[in-house]
Amino acid sequence: GENVEQHPSTLSVQEGDSAVIKCTYSDSASNYFPWYKQELGKGPQLIIDIRSNVGEKKDQRIAVTLNKTAKHFSLHITETQPEDSAVYFCAALLRSGGGADGLTFGKGTHLIIQP
Amino acid sequence: DAGITQSPRHKVTETGTPVTLRCHQTENHRYMYWYRQDPGHGLRLIHYSYGVKDTDKGEVSDGYSVSRSKTEDFLLTLESATSSQTSVYFCAISESGRGETQYFGPGTRLLVL
Numbered sequence: 001g002e003n004v005e006q007h008p009s010t011l012s013v014q015e016g017d018s019a020v021i022k023c024t025y026s027d028s029a030s031n032y033f034p035w036y037k038q039e040l041g042k043g044p045q046l047i048i049d050i051r052s053n054v055g056e057k058k059d060q061r062i063a064v065t066l067n068k069t070a071k072h073f074s075l076h077i078t079e080t081q082p083e084d085s086a087v088y089f090c091a092a093l094l095r096s097g098g099g100a101d102g103l104t105f106g107k108g109t110h111l112i113i114q115p
Numbered sequence: 116d117a118g119i120t121q122s123p124r125h126k127v128t129e130t131g132t133p134v135t136l137r138c139h140q141t142e143n144h145r146y147m148y149w150y151r152q153d154p155g156h157g158l159r160l161i162h163y164s165y166g167v168k169d170t171d172k173g174e175v176s177d178g179y180s181v182s183r184s185k186t187e188d189f190l191l192t193l194e195s196a197t198s199s200q201t202s203v204y205f206c207a208i209s210e211s212g213r214g215e216t217q218y219f220g221p222g223t224r225l226l227v228l
Contacts, residue, residue, distance in 0.1 A: 001174070032215050043119075043205055043219035044158070089157060093214045102148055102160030102173050102214060 006106025023090035032093035119220035138206030
């Protein structure tokens with residue numbers, strides 16, 4: 001199966017600065033990598049995703065990069081704002097012939113934006 | 116939450132009792148998933164469904180069963196609840212491709228005493 005490692009577990013940045021969260025995955029056959037934001041007491045919210053045929057994707061202040069050779073992908077948030085404070089999860093999708101197509105998640109990064 | 120509701124939102128039960136959690140969607144998406152979220156483990160897949168009456172096991176399926184008799188409803192049953200099943204349970208749905216673009220519901224917090 002797939003294994004996803006996520007770092008750091010906690011990240012504190014000044015408002016307006018950039019934040020970077022990194023994940024590595026174990027199975028080179030994984031081909032879809034989403035990022036989720038989870039606020040306290042709520043379900044995870046999909047914020048951006050990338051497929052293995054793409055190296056980078058941007059959506060306003062958020063970007064994701066993928067390095068297939070090294071098997072790692074990163075979330076970049078620029079010009080951080082207080083509302084970016086949350087727990088962020090990376091995930092990887094490994095499709096198998098007859099098995100589960102659920103996501104394998106990292107353990108999360110608690111992002112704290114300092115005013 | 117992308118037209119997903121979960122019920123109940125909170126439940127306290129005793130060890131050995133059966134528990135059923137419900138996920139209801141209004142998006143008519145084909146794929147539905149049940150995950151559990153625990154500190155130190157992140158989210159882990161329990162079961163998933165790829166259509167009415169079509170289900171399969173995930174990473175942590177022991178002690179759980181599921182049913183899907185209608186597109187919009189996916190039920191998770193704990194046949195005999197144990198304290199290790201105390202967790203927050205999330206339902207997710209997706210339409211495009213197997214496993215991609217999953218949207219999560221608000222969760223059910225379950226405490227087994």
